[in-house]
Amino acid sequence: MAEEAKINEPSFQDRIYRELRQKIMLGDLTPGQSLTLRGVAESYEVSMTPAREVLRRLAAEGALIVTNTGRFMTPILSNDRLEELAALRGLLEPEIAARALPRAHLTLIDRLQLINSRISQAVIQKEPISYVQANLEFHRSLYLRAQAPAILALVENIWLQIGPTMRNLYEKVGVNETPVHHLSILAALKSGNESELRLMVRTDVTKGLRMLTR
Amino acid sequence: MAEEAKINEPSFQDRIYRELRQKIMLGDLTPGQSLTLRGVAESYEVSMTPAREVLRRLAAEGALIVTNTGRFMTPILSNDRLEELAALRGLLEPEIAARALPRAHLTLIDRLQLINSRISQAVIQKEPISYVQANLEFHRSLYLRAQAPAILALVENIWLQIGPTMRNLYEKVGVNETPVHHLSILAALKSGNESELRLMVRTDVTKGLRMLTR
DNA sequence: ACACTTCTTTTGTGATCACATTTAATAATG
DNA sequence: CATTATTAAATGTGATCACAAAAGAAGTGT
DSSP: OOOOOOOOOOOHHHHHHHHHHHHHHTTOSOTTOEEOHHHHHHHTTOOHHHHHHHHHHHHHTTSSEEOTTSOEEOOOOOHHHHHHHHHHHHHHHHHHHHHHGGGOOHHHHHHHHHHHHHHHHHHHTTOHHHHHHHHHHHHHHHHHTTOOHHHHHHHHHHHHHHHHHHHHHHHHHOOOSOOHHHHHHHHHHHHTOHHHHHHHHHHHHHHHHHTTOO | OOOOOOOOOOOHHHHHHHHHHHHHHTTOSOTTOEEOHHHHHHHTTOOHHHHHHHHHHHHHTTSSEEOTTSOEEOOOOOHHHHHHHHHHHHHHHHHHHHHHGGGOOHHHHHHHHHHHHHHHHHHHTTOHHHHHHHHHHHHHHHHHTTOOHHHHHHHHHHHHHHHHHHHHHHHHHOOOSOOHHHHHHHHHHHHTOHHHHHHHHHHHHHHHHHHHHO
């Protein structure tokens, strides 16, 4: 019985979902941008069926909002909601970082330093999308070590919601500073100082959003 | 121009979604129970289209899992995942409760006490579903006052994920005790003691789940 | 220039179908 | 009786269509 390795070829909707999700999380879509069934169906060369499932799925995750007439668009976050989401990041990410701390070995730290240099590059070259991407990769690489998929899912859920707005933020304000807090995070990881790690993660994730809410 | 009040009649999928979501959250479905497109379509007397969108939406929210062959079922939570979800409740619910504290007036407290008596009733009459329902209503009534929809959404998201498992817990262990911590929560609300409120909410929400993970 | 109406286009919803894959039920074999 | 092979039923995916509601465009009149 020659069991072939199942390719488990991803379905259309899986592929489209991942691509759109990535676009939203990295800020490739601006707040309030509307997406239509036939629009995404056409741009991905599929029928309406996969397109609608993807849009509804993204809406269920908060990445899109559904207007009262059934249209889909990226959310326009009020200041109150942005404050909430920042608070959630400040609550969840220190926790998952602390859980990753005991498992953070040198291999990981090296990788984080590498990603950090990519962030600095993106700052210099003023590429907001690369900046966001590398920044999220820094955090995700750390959090993956926590072996806490449920927490990570909520964290990424929030990243999804703030994606379009973050893009706007970085375009307006610009990214002037190299990620200083990331260095503190790395230091705390090396020394195994949990409370310091929690504090640095919290300030790092709330810093960027605070400057927008006022 | 006689603007009629828009009824905004909910679509099929909205109605089905709400009913199924409620069933899952209250533990009306057992862990590992599978749902099929044609099954729910038939039981709600609609075509496959609304049914599939509802199932996918619930899957996106973590209320259902999708097997690697595309089937839908309620999740069977491992101990690790249950611990994570308990930790998330212990992290999020004290925060949102604290935000509700300044706005918790007597009207609300009276309502909470009324709900509390319903909980005691459900305990006496050994009705686990009513118990879960009243218990969640107690928490939700409080959290609604926080005016923090983003946080509340995450909290309810977690309730959804643990719904079927909670039902199993209460059937096995039984609900012996009246909600003692709720009284402490009410006391903290009356006295305006935030740190006490946070502590009591945390212990209340983690207590039930801890007894299952070991 | 502006408000209001009318008409055209766009859009989401639900239904139905065909197809491939998976699950189960049944039969066959040792 | 247990195991494997075969067949039948069930299931998710994607496509297409009809339809009503909404959004946008074009007039229309003041």
